[in-house]
Amino acid sequence: MDDFETTKxxxxxxxxxxxxxxxxxxxxxxxVDAFRASMGHGGTRLSGGEIAYGRSYExxxxxxxxxxxxxxxxxxxxxxxxxx
Amino acid sequence: xxxxxxxxMIRKFGSHFPFLEYSWHGGEPTMAGIxxxxxxxxxxxxxxxxxxxxxxxxxxxxxxxxxxEWMDFVRAGKIALGLSHDGPASVGTRVSRSGKPIADKVEGxxxxxxxxxxxxxxxxxxxxRANARDPDGLYSYFKAQRxxxxxxxPHLGAEPELRLTPDLYGSFFTRMFDLxxxxxxxQIERLGPFDHVMAKILGLPRSICSWDAGxxxxxxxxxxxxxxxxxxxxxxxxxxxxxxxTDSVADILDSPNLHAARAAQEKALxxxxxxxxxxxxxxxxxxxxxxxxxxIGRRDPHCEGRRILVKHVAGRLLDKARHFSxxxx
Numbered sequence: 001m002d003d004f005e006t007t008k009x010x011x012x013x014x015x016x017x018x019x020x021x022x023x024x025x026x027x028x029x030x031x032v033d034a035f036r037a038s039m040g041h042g043g044t045r046l047s048g049g050e051i052a053y054g055r056s057y058e059x060x061x062x063x064x065x066x067x068x069x070x071x072x073x074x075x076x077x078x079x080x081x082x083x084x
Numbered sequence: 085x086x087x088x089x090x091x092x093m094i095r096k097f098g099s100h101f102p103f104l105e106y107s108w109h110g111g112e113p114t115m116a117g118i119x120x121x122x123x124x125x126x127x128x129x130x131x132x133x134x135x136x137x138x139x140x141x142x143x144x145x146x147x148x149x150x151x152x153e154w155m156d157f158v159r160a161g162k163i164a165l166g167l168s169h170d171g172p173a174s175v176g177t178r179v180s181r182s183g184k185p186i187a188d189k190v191e192g193x194x195x196x197x198x199x200x201x202x203x204x205x206x207x208x209x210x211x212x213r214a215n216a217r218d219p220d221g222l223y224s225y226f227k228a229q230r231x232x233x234x235x236x237x238p239h240l241g242a243e244p245e246l247r248l249t250p251d252l253y254g255s256f257f258t259r260m261f262d263l264x265x266x267x268x269x270x271q272i273e274r275l276g277p278f279d280h281v282m283a284k285i286l287g288l289p290r291s292i293c294s295w296d297a298g299x300x301x302x303x304x305x306x307x308x309x310x311x312x313x314x315x316x317x318x319x320x321x322x323x324x325x326x327x328x329x330t331d332s333v334a335d336i337l338d339s340p341n342l343h344a345a346r347a348a349q350e351k352a353l354x355x356x357x358x359x360x361x362x363x364x365x366x367x368x369x370x371x372x373x374x375x376x377x378x379x380i381g382r383r384d385p386h387c388e389g390r391r392i393l394v395k396h397v398a399g400r401l402l403d404k405a406r407h408f409s410x411x412x413x
Contacts, residue, residue, distance in 0.1 A: 004360040007398050008285060014405035026270040028404050035286050
């Protein structure tokens, strides 16, 4: 395993065992939360559809949960298959 | 763009693809007028009915003509809004037709959106040699502007004097990442491309074309005459896939130009074989290759800078993970 792969593996192992409630840095806490959600430990998944356009109306207007809900990933395999 | 082009685009692509994000950009998309977008949204409703899960809209504007009527319209239509803004007038490169900087006008729009509409807009900032010289100043500026999100896009256009050198790319982006990550204030909620880089390092699903090899797979560009292209950056007959008014989607996606572009992308990716950060970088941006070398299939000119950035981000995240897990692995 090369250095970068080792770094990623160490990082993912550590992230999986951090309690988001103990993280007092807002950006890192959000990342921990998203990572643990992807591992099935609850939390909020990131949406694959949030591209380069910043905070949308839904996010700024209190509808963040709906915008960020799990599996909200339009750039899915099905789209790619349709493009093929 | 004529109404028949909009209708054909929605009907043909909407029938083929399970999900579409309609990105209205330009030029300056507000120049088409609100009534154009009212008709476009009506055409979407006529096609999709009540199934709003199959599409989204976003609009990317310079903000100059974006008045309260526009804001009310995009809010009612649930259209994601982004402003194009490259920093203060002293370093910004966007100018009006008369050659005057437009930064002060965009600042006025941001103030109005926040004060009158309680909306902290996301900003797309094109990074050039001018505004990359002082990342601390640029970060402080956007924070003072109270933007809700920021996406940093390296200049890729035809003006070589504005392009970042590999060293400047690496130093600017790593510094911006540190400024954002270490800022205890959460005002700038997301800073691109770092949110995508972090997610990819962790194996989370994210997608931005320049970090996901998404061109020629996730993106099509439709011009006002109905011409379909690989990407808004690639124009001309060599990159034209067909016309939405006259061609079927199947024929467009079977275009020799699309096959050639994918082959060129494969050629570029072959140069990346053995690179340890390839799964995060995805081989770079084809637009960057095109504007720097005149062809799609060359290595991204920011290759080394991207590699530096990925390793820097991974290292910083590992340090934080060690700190908060209170132990070494």
